[in-house]
Amino acid sequence: MDKYLKVLRKEMRPAMGCTEPAASALAGAKAAQLLTGYPTSLEVITSRDMVKNAMGVGLPNCSLKGIQAAVALGASGGDVEKGLSILSDLCPEQIQRASALPVLLSIETEVPSLYIKVIAKNDEGYAIAVISGEHDRFSYLEQHGQVLLSLAVDACGSSLEEEDAQFLGNTSLSELLAWVQSAPQEALDLVLEAKETNMAIAKHAMEHSYGLSVGRIASEPIGKEPSSLSEAFSLASAMAAAASDARMAGCPLPVIINSGSGNQGITLTVPLGVVGSYLKCSDEKLGRALLLSQLIGLALTAKKNRLSALCGAFTAAIGTACGLVYLLDGTLLEMDRAFNTMVGNLTGIICDGAKMTCALKIYSCVEAANLACKLAFRGMSPGNESGIVGKTSKESMDFLSRISHEGMEETDKTILSIMLGKQA
CATH class of the missing domain: 1.10.4100 (2-methylcitrate dehydratase PrpD)
Known part of the structure; x- marks a missing residue:
């Protein structure tokens, strides 16, 4: 395929709401998907630019704001298959669960500017999902200690x-x-x-x-x-x-x-x-x-x-x-x-x-x-x-x-x- 056309097809995709919160919700949803049942707590490790770009923006279909809220919404019932349109359909129960879910946030300096790591935990164990390089590119997945996916993160590892x-x-x-x-x-x-x-x-x-x-x-x-x-x-x-x-x-x-x-x-x-x-x-x-x-x-x-x-x-x-x-x-x-x-x-x-x-x-x-x-x-x-x-x-x-x-x-x-x- 023509290289310019290939890049355009990959880049020009639909997104619902701001893309940094959408990526955050997607990471939360993927981490939760790898667990058995809903998570009882979340830990988010991300770059300063992700925090900056998600801090003051409204999230679609709810009154919540910020990267922690976005991750919690994704982890409380988000559909990974929707990609960056993951926030296009939120139910009241999902918003209620997200509002009550504890989310610990920390900023990591030695990561790419587009990077978010979500650790989801419950009584059954834990799961990890990392998005880096591109807003919907999973670079690392781990389920109860078993690594399912590991791509280069330091250079973002994306084409x-x-x-x-x-x-x-x-x-x-x-x-x-x-x-x-x-x-x-x-x-x-x-x-x-x-x-x-x-x-x-x-x-x-x-x-x-x-x-x-x-x-x-x-x-x-x-x-x-x-x-x-x-x-x-x-x-x-x-x-x-x-x-x-x-x-x-x-x-x-x-x-x-x-x-x-x-x-x-x-x-x-x-x-x-x-x-x-x-x-x-x-x-x-x-x-x-x-x-x-x-x-x-x-x-x-x-x-x-x-x-x-x-x-x-x-x-x-x-x-x-x-x-x-x-x-x-x-x-x-x-x-x-x-x-x-x-x-x-x-x-x-x-x-x-x-x-x-x-x-x-x-x-x-x-x-x-x-x-x-x-x-x-x-x-x-x-x-x-x-x-x-x-x-x-x-x-x-x-x-x-x-x-x-x-x-x-x-x-x-x-x-x-x-x-x-x-x-x-």
């Missing part, structure tokens, strides 16, 4: 983190665009279906109040139908924010993710869906623009940790900017300009966990993508004399990687320290 990340991390904007121009219909169908799924939660959120209602309030001057390209750009930002408003508040509608993130999946699809509809683009043209944005999002994730101190909405919005350029018949030159403008504009946006303010960040990032697109068609973009902007998008990608890995490690620790301090 995404190794083979696919190397493949995408070494690619260039020109290579991605070349593939997109001749991508098969299966790939187009995949991204168009993702757009429909993510537009559904965006439209729902424009009619209902969630979180800060960023999307609803931002769209008020425009209404539902833009009358100009400028209004279409603005509505695109608002609807992407609205989808995040709903998702972060625990809205029980699915989102197609990118790089393990629903917010990134929203950022890469909803704005292009809105602008493509205004422009009356064909499905083929919109599909190729969506493909380009999705692949850029994945390529940038491959250059940094999946969970880091660098906001994922920002890196995703770089893909959005290039997709907008594609919709407006721009060339690789305009895309390169838009890419570098985004790097020069928003690189400093931090990730302080998944919560209601993600909608604010998505709105700001998509607005920046709109501006980068407009500047690109005027021949404008920062040159490599500007801070961390490279001569080309490829060089800027490398600088972003350095910022994420070398520059923001201490920032990430400080962010979590502040967040945990507020819980005391």
Whole structure:
């Protein structure tokens, strides 16, 4: 199978609610599945980034929040077969059991950023389930002292983190665009279906109040139908924010993710869906623009940790900017300009966990993508004399990687320290 298509099929999957709590619930459900009967206590050992991204986000179909609640919900009757949609169907008994289940949480520093270990115990014994590398990838399973599965955890041991990340991390904007121009219909169908799924939660959120209602309030001057390209750009930002408003508040509608993130999946699809509809683009043209944005999002994730101190909405919005350029018949030159403008504009946006303010960040990032697109068609973009902007998008990608890995490690620790301090 075509390697780009293979990566897209693996990455673009549905998730219910934020993916870190979903992964936590999945680990809890798997550990409980290996026991006889329900667990009477749970121990959770996880990374600081998992705690950060699950601390303030609402869980679907209940009023609970946080990584401990998510693990308890999974262990109290979650269906492992549902994957990252495990929180899509909760019964009152399951919520009641989870609320009463003791969960001990500790943070481990010497593990990958995407790592969660759940130890479930009862009178019959204990079981262990570890998810690492990818949000639904089990790397270790143990049942009553018998090891059932053991994969490398230190390097995450996943094809995404190794083979696919190397493949995408070494690619260039020109290579991605070349593939997109001749991508098969299966790939187009995949991204168009993702757009429909993510537009559904965006439209729902424009009619209902969630979180800060960023999307609803931002769209008020425009209404539902833009009358100009400028209004279409603005509505695109608002609807992407609205989808995040709903998702972060625990809205029980699915989102197609990118790089393990629903917010990134929203950022890469909803704005292009809105602008493509205004422009009356064909499905083929919109599909190729969506493909380009999705692949850029994945390529940038491959250059940094999946969970880091660098906001994922920002890196995703770089893909959005290039997709907008594609919709407006721009060339690789305009895309390169838009890419570098985004790097020069928003690189400093931090990730302080998944919560209601993600909608604010998505709105700001998509607005920046709109501006980068407009500047690109005027021949404008920062040159490599500007801070961390490279001569080309490829060089800027490398600088972003350095910022994420070398520059923001201490920032990430400080962010979590502040967040945990507020819980005391």
